[in-house]
Amino acid sequence: xxxxxxxxxxxxxxxxxxxTKALYRRGWTKQQILYLYRFIDWVMxxxxxxxxxYHKELFRYEEEIRMPYVTTAERIGIKKGKxxxxxEGKAEEKIETAINLFSIETITDEQIxxxxxxxxxxxxxxxxxxxxxxxxxxxxxxxxxxxxRTEATTEDILAAVRKSRERSGVQDSxxxxxAEP
Numbered sequence: 001x002x003x004x005x006x007x008x009x010x011x012x013x014x015x016x017x018x019x020t021k022a023l024y025r026r027g028w029t030k031q032q033i034l035y036l037y038r039f040i041d042w043v044m045x046x047x048x049x050x051x052x053x054y055h056k057e058l059f060r061y062e063e064e065i066r067m068p069y070v071t072t073a074e075r076i077g078i079k080k081g082k083x084x085x086x087x088e089g090k091a092e093e094k095i096e097t098a099i100n101l102f103s104i105e106t107i108t109d110e111q112i113x114x115x116x117x118x119x120x121x122x123x124x125x126x127x128x129x130x131x132x133x134x135x136x137x138x139x140x141x142x143x144x145x146x147x148x149r150t151e152a153t154t155e156d157i158l159a160a161v162r163k164s165r166e167r168s169g170v171q172d173s174x175x176x177x178x179a180e181p
Contacts, residue, residue, distance in 0.1 A: 009050050016044045017057055024065060094118050095126060102131035 019040055023033045046054060094116040101112045109127060113120040 009047050012044050012046055013050045013054055016040060016046065016054055017061075019044075020058060021061060024061070098123055098126050099130045102127055 020033075020037060023036055028036075095118070098112050098116045098118055101107055101115070109120060109123045112118070113123045116123070118126075
């Protein structure tokens, strides 16, 4: 019984290949072949092994008649697109790395350029765009909260903390240094 199923599967493979090859021989367009291929594939199901054999034979036949589903120009375009995509991804990664390095106060633009392999002018342009405050002492308090307006500076806040500690009897390191002879 199993041998009949295999034979039937092998026969379906041969019929499916002959139908598909006939589409090519009739000179139909790529789109027409794809539409009919989908129909043939739906009607003539094959086992996984036979499906693999079908695709291998079809690929060999396409190469033989030089009518692949993906033309040479399309393959070149795909290859070129992938290469451009990888290059863009690498460039974006370099830029992202540079922007992240701006948060390290001790690193220079020259060091960032060396690490990221970006041009020094590009690093400086990125710093202006993404970290315009770097290198300057900020007048803003690190306690600034979006949506809450305050004119308090960092010094004002530190002075308030010192006063609060003095009232509670807690000495901070600055107060201890002043108290020591």
